[in-house]
Amino acid sequence: MPLSAAEQQADPSGILRRAQDRGRIEVFPSVVAAVAGHAAVSCYGVMGMSARGLRDGVALLLRRDNLHKGVDVREVKGHLVIDVYVIVEYGTRITAVAQNLRSTVRFEVERLLGVPVGEVNVFVQGVHDERGEG
């Protein structure tokens, strides 16, 4: 069952806590980031995650094991805010891909972690151009 905003307490370390009668569950932001990253790369039209911020103006394509680096998880006024940085396939309608990405990330994070998501922001940092297809 998802946490309501009131039940959810953030401490300075950003860990999402859920108090219960016998013990508690803590979800670290890195876990949210990993779930969001995997959800993002499963989306149609998303060709990869990129590291936050451009390095010398070039979007860096992340490898599978550090997808979470393309995701920023914050808590703003009791709501979870997820920023995802992606590379999108050239020739797709990018607004539609980004919209699908937002709903998929929200759905997967809420489904797997039971944490309500306030916002998902998508940053398209590059396009992947499929050339040389045979």
Added chain:
Amino acid sequence: MTSAARAEPPAGAAKEVVDGQLFKRSLLGSLSWLTANQEEVNRLNVFPVPDGDTGTNMLLTLQSAVEDIRESDAKEISKIAALAAHGSLMGARGNSGVILSQIFRGFAKHVQGKSELTPAELADALEEAANAAYRAVIKPTEGTILTVAREAGQGGPGGRRRLPGHRQHGHRRGLPGG
């Protein structure tokens, strides 16, 4: 589909080809079918987010794809396909809409410069359309419109019955029932 259908047509038989106008009619027919079955497709929607809008999204995308085609009297299939690719790109809605637009894009690219297609060429074009759609995703999910596109190409006469993009997906038959 049957072995008879794949054999060469007997000598003297009318040449079976798909030109721009036949392709146009088939797209308009698809639109009618989808309009009639929109709700059923909505009910099939379970992935990635089960929000029951796949049929609606596909219908809106297909409407956009045929928008410029209705008025076109182009004889060349390449022209009709290019219009469909452009229209579907501009109107792509939802995951299946984006995938549909990639299918049209791949098809249009493959038939570029052609005025008509033989059945075998049509199967090739459908296969190439599916390949293009598979290339725009890292982890293709079977049982989606991707599977339908792939099997459409493989099922045609002269279909090469191989997996697009040499992907490793094993299962061949069996669309999800729901």
